Amino acid sequence: VATRAQRDAEFTEYVAARRKALLVAAYFCCGSWNHAEDVLQNALAKLYVAWPRVRRRSGVESYVRQVIVTTAIDESRRPWRRERTVDAVPEAGYEPPDRAEWSDLMTALAALPPRQRQVVVLRHWLGLSVEETAADLGISPGTVKSQTAHGLVGLRARLGGSQATTNAEETR
Amino acid sequence: MSDDAIYELMRREADRAPIGDGDDLRRGRARLRRHRLVVGGTGFASLALAAALVGSFIAGPYGGQVASTPDRHSAVDAAKAAGDRTGRAVTKAVSEATRIEEFGQDGPRYGILGGIGTGASFRLTDVAWRQTWHEAGGVGLLQVTVARPLEEVQVPPRWFTGCAERFGGWLGGPWPDTFDDCDRRRVDGQPLFAGVERRSDRLWILVKYLREDGVVVELGFDSPYLKSDRPVVDPSLTVDQLVDVVTDPHVRMYLDEPLGSR
Numbered sequence: 024v025a026t027r028a029q030r031d032a033e034f035t036e037y038v039a040a041r042r043k044a045l046l047v048a049a050y051f052c053c054g055s056w057n058h059a060e061d062v063l064q065n066a067l068a069k070l071y072v073a074w075p076r077v078r079r080r081s082g083v084e085s086y087v088r089q090v091i092v093t094t095a096i097d098e099s100r101r102p103w104r105r106e107r108t109v110d111a112v113p114e115a116g117y118e119p120p121d122r123a124e125w126s127d128l129m130t131a132l133a134a135l136p137p138r139q140r141q142v143v144v145l146r147h148w149l150g151l152s153v154e155e156t157a158a159d160l161g162i163s164p165g166t167v168k169s170q171t172a173h174g175l176v177g178l179r180a181r182l183g184g185s186q187a188t189t190n191a192e193e194t195r
Numbered sequence: 196m197s198d199d200a201i202y203e204l205m206r207r208e209a210d211r212a213p214i215g216d217g218d219d220l221r222r223g224r225a226r227l228r229r230h231r232l233v234v235g236g237t238g239f240a241s242l243a244l245a246a247a248l249v250g251s252f253i254a255g256p257y258g259g260q261v262a263s264t265p266d267r268h269s270a271v272d273a274a275k276a277a278g279d280r281t282g283r284a285v286t287k288a289v290s291e292a293t294r295i296e297e298f299g300q301d302g303p304r305y306g307i308l309g310g311i312g313t314g315a316s317f318r319l320t321d322v323a324w325r326q327t328w329h330e331a332g333g334v335g336l337l338q339v340t341v342a343r344p345l346e347e348v349q350v351p352p353r354w355f356t357g358c359a360e361r362f363g364g365w366l367g368g369p370w371p372d373t374f375d376d377c378d379r380r381r382v383d384g385q386p387l388f389a390g391v392e393r394r395s396d397r398l399w400i401l402v403k404y405l406r407e408d409g410v411v412v413e414l415g416f417d418s419p420y421l422k423s424d425r426p427v428v429d430p431s432l433t434v435d436q437l438v439d440v441v442t443d444p445h446v447r448m449y450l451d452e453p454l455g456s457r
Contacts, residue, residue, distance in 0.1 A: 043212055
C-alpha cells in the first residue's frame with residue numbers, strides 16, 4: 024500500500040510533467056485561459072482524491088483527460104456559466120472573455136461542434152490513438168474517425184486550406 | 196493544410212499558456228480558500244491538492260525503468276474477449292488486464308493501453324502499450340506494439356536495407372521516417388532494425404523485430420511523454436536493452452487459436 028508521501032510524490036511528479044499540456048487542452052476546448060485554469064484545477068483536485076484507485080487501474084491520464092474535455096465544454100453550456108447579471112441590458116450578446124484575443128486557430132476550433140472539437144484536441148494535441156479517444160469519450164472508434172475527419176475538414180476550411188486529406192492513422 | 200501544420204498552430208498557441216512555476220501552487224491555495232468559504236470543512240480535495248503541489252517544487256527524480264512483459268493470464272482474457280466479437284469488449288478486457296512489468300521496481304505496474312486492433316473479423320491482431328519512462332525529473336515514453344501477421348509470412352526487402360523505417364505501431368506522436376543512425380542485423384536468424392534519431396531537444400529510438408512466425412514486435416522510445424514539459428533527451432537505456440525486450444519470446448500476445456487457423 025502506497026504511503027501518503029509516495030502518493031504525493033507520484034501526484035506532484037505527474038502534475039509537474041503534464042500541467043501545461045492539460046491546461047492547453049482545456050483551453051482548446053473552452054477558449055478561455057481563466058476558464059481552462061479552473062477546469063484544470065477541478066480536474067487535478069478530483070484526480071488527487073481518486074489517485075489510488077485510478078493509479079491501480081493505470082487510468083491516470085485517461086481519467087484527468089475525461090474530466091477536462093467534458094467539463095471544459097459542458098460547463099460552458101450550464102446556466103451559471105452562460106448567464107451574466109448586469110445592470111443594463113448589453114448591446115451585444117455575451118462573448119467569452121478571451122475572444123478578442125483569439126487566434127485564427129481558436130476561432131476555427133470554436134466554430135466546430137463540441138464533439139468534433141473534443142476529438143480533434145484529444146487526437147491532434149494530446150496525440151491519442153483512435154481507440155484511446157474512443158475510450159475517453161465513450162464512443163465507438165468509427166465515430167472517432169468520422170468526427171476527426173469532419174473536424175479537420177472544418178478546421179482546414181476556416182484556416183485557409185481546402186485539402187480534405189486524412190493521414191493513414193486517421194483511417195485506421 | 197497538413198496535420199503537421201495544424202499541430203504547429205496548436206504548439207504556437209500553447210506557447211501563450213499563462214503558466215509558471217508558482218502558478219499551480221498559487222491557484223491551489225486560492226482555490227483552497229474559496230473552497231473553505233463555500234463548503235466549510237469539506238474541502239479535502241483542495242487541501243490535498245495544495246499540499247501536494249507544495250511538493251512539486253522539491254520532488255526528486257525517479258529511477259529509470261525498463262519495459263516490458265505482457266501478463267499471460269491477461270492476454271488469455273484478451274483473446275477470450277476477442278471471441279466476443281465486439282470491439283468494446285476487447286478494449287475493456289485488454290485495458291483491465293494487460294500489464295507491463297517494470298524491471299527494477301518493487302512489483303509490476305500497469306502500462307497505459309495504447310490500443311488494440313481487431314480488423315474486420317474482430318480477431319485480435321495487434322496490441323499496443325504505452326509506458327512512462329521517468330528519469331532525471333523528466334518523463335519520456337516507451338511504446339510497445341506486438342502485431343501478428345494477417346496473411347502468409349513474407350519478409351519484404353526493406354527489412355535489410357537503408358535507415359528508412361517507420362514505427363508501424365499506430366500510437367500517437369510524430370515519428371521520423373528515417374533515422375540518422377541505424378543498424379540492421381539478424382538475431383536468431385530473423386531481421387532486426389534499430390534506429391536512433393536526434394533532433395534538437397527530441398530523441399526517438401525505434402527497435403523492430405520480425406519473428407519467424409511473422410509476429411512483429413516494435414519498441415519505440417520518444418523523449419517527451421506526449422507533450423511533457425521535461426523530455427528525457429538522454430535516457431540511460433541503451434539500444435541493446437531494447438533489443439533484448441523485442442527479442443524476448445515472452446513479449447507476445449497469447450492467443451487461444453493458432454495463427455492462420457481462421
